[in-house]
Amino acid sequence: MMIDELPTPALLFERAPLEANLKAMADVLPGAKLRPHIKAHKCSELARRQVARGHETFCCATIREMEVMAASGLGEDLLLANEVVDARRLGVLSTGGARITVAVDSDDTVDAAAAGGVPEVLIDVNVGLPRCGCPPEDAGRLADRARRAGLEVRGVMGYEGHIVGLASREERESGCSESMEKLVAAHRDVGGDVISAGGTGTFDCNGWATESQAGSYALMDTAYAKLGLPFEQAVFVLATVVSVSATLAVAACGLESLGMDHGNPEVMGGKLWFCSDEHVTFAPSSPARVGDRIRIVPAHVDPTIAYHERAYLVEGETVVEEWPIDMRGWGPA
Ligand SMILES: Cc1ncc(COP(=O)(O)O)c(C=O)c1O
Numbered sequence: 001m002m003i004d005e006l007p008t009p010a011l012l013f014e015r016a017p018l019e020a021n022l023k024a025m026a027d028v029l030p031g032a033k034l035r036p037h038i039k040a041h042k043c044s045e046l047a048r049r050q051v052a053r054g055h056e057t058f059c060c061a062t063i064r065e066m067e068v069m070a071a072s073g074l075g076e077d078l079l080l081a082n083e084v085v086d087a088r089r090l091g092v093l094s095t096g097g098a099r100i101t102v103a104v105d106s107d108d109t110v111d112a113a114a115a116g117g118v119p120e121v122l123i124d125v126n127v128g129l130p131r132c133g134c135p136p137e138d139a140g141r142l143a144d145r146a147r148r149a150g151l152e153v154r155g156v157m158g159y160e161g162h163i164v165g166l167a168s169r170e171e172r173e174s175g176c177s178e179s180m181e182k183l184v185a186a187h188r189d190v191g192g193d194v195i196s197a198g199g200t201g202t203f204d205c206n207g208w209a210t211e212s213q214a215g216s217y218a219l220m221d222t223a224y225a226k227l228g229l230p231f232e233q234a235v236f237v238l239a240t241v242v243s244v245s246a247t248l249a250v251a252a253c254g255l256e257s258l259g260m261d262h263g264n265p266e267v268m269g270g271k272l273w274f275c276s277d278e279h280v281t282f283a284p285s286s287p288a289r290v291g292d293r294i295r296i297v298p299a300h301v302d303p304t305i306a307y308h309e310r311a312y313l314v315e316g317e318t319v320v321e322e323w324p325i326d327m328r329g330w331g332p333a
Pocket residue numbers: 037040081159161164198199200201213214215216217
């Protein structure tokens with residue numbers, strides 16, 4: 001099938017840059033040095049490509065992602081890098097033979113892991129991002145509580161999400177160092193083999209983590225493109241021009257197909273004016289016609305992917321495979 005035959009808006013994964021990104025990352029962080037975060041693509045077929053590059057341990061953000069990974073035979077070592085208050089669906093996965101670890105940052109979430117039948121935990125430490133994570137000085141106490149509850153404490157995690165997107169490498173390096181000082185101190189109190197941290201923006205400057213949780217690197221977005229990382233743009237949204245005026249064109253693809261929390265996407269071959277619910281209004285660089293197909297580069301990959309049911313793997317103008325985005329949503333797999 002050719003790209004022109006696809007119903008739009010269509011999510012495109014371009015094969016060559018995708019494979020180049022997977023290789024570039026595996027060269028720097030081989031095997032278990034990378035625990036790819038699959039929230040960035042939510043696609044078990046893409047996770048298989050990461051396995052083919054030597055990574056067999058994965059991070060997930062939702063219980064559904066954990067379920068689909070396990071059901072896809074990718075349950076070698078799955079970390080839910082988020083807190084949950086009802087861990088029973090995770091306990092079922094563990095009973096089914098997957099290796100399941102969950103992040104905990106409070107008495108409540110430790111107790112939930114134990115009650116739900118999850119055998120292993122990481123103590124999630126706040127390293128500066130105002131999100132989840134216990135204060136570093138509370139990590140040892142939580143680890144003791146978890147061990148008393150019969151849980152295996154594998155170590156710590158601490159996501160420096162406030163650092164990964166900084167444009168200056170120097171600032172990323174110093175911010176990362178500051179954050180990881182907290183995580184390493186917490187790890188001294190917690191013990192275990194694992195120090196899990198990092199994202200795409202710090203993949204090669206976080207020397208403290210035993211494993212990086214980078215995910216966006218596989219597909220990239222315009223926010224990460226600004227950092228000068230060795231990864232290429234591999235995801236696009238294909239849209240059809242439905243209306244043209246003297247200076248502007250409008251494509252049928254808007255907020256319902258694009259994650260916008262990092263700002264506007266970019267239009268290839270034009271300058272974006274604005275996005276509305278189902279439309280992108282742009283000034284084309286050469287005269288546009290109704291029926292033209294344009295490529296839009298998302299500003300934030302993860303939420304963009306979550307809007308689409310499937311991705312088309314393409315090589316130039318040819319569609320070579322169709323991959324379900326099978327980990328989107330929250331319900332049981
Ligand atoms: C806990 C955690 N780890 C890792 C990542 C991956 O980060 P990146 O998008 O920089 O690859 C995220 C992304 O939001 C995250 O929430």
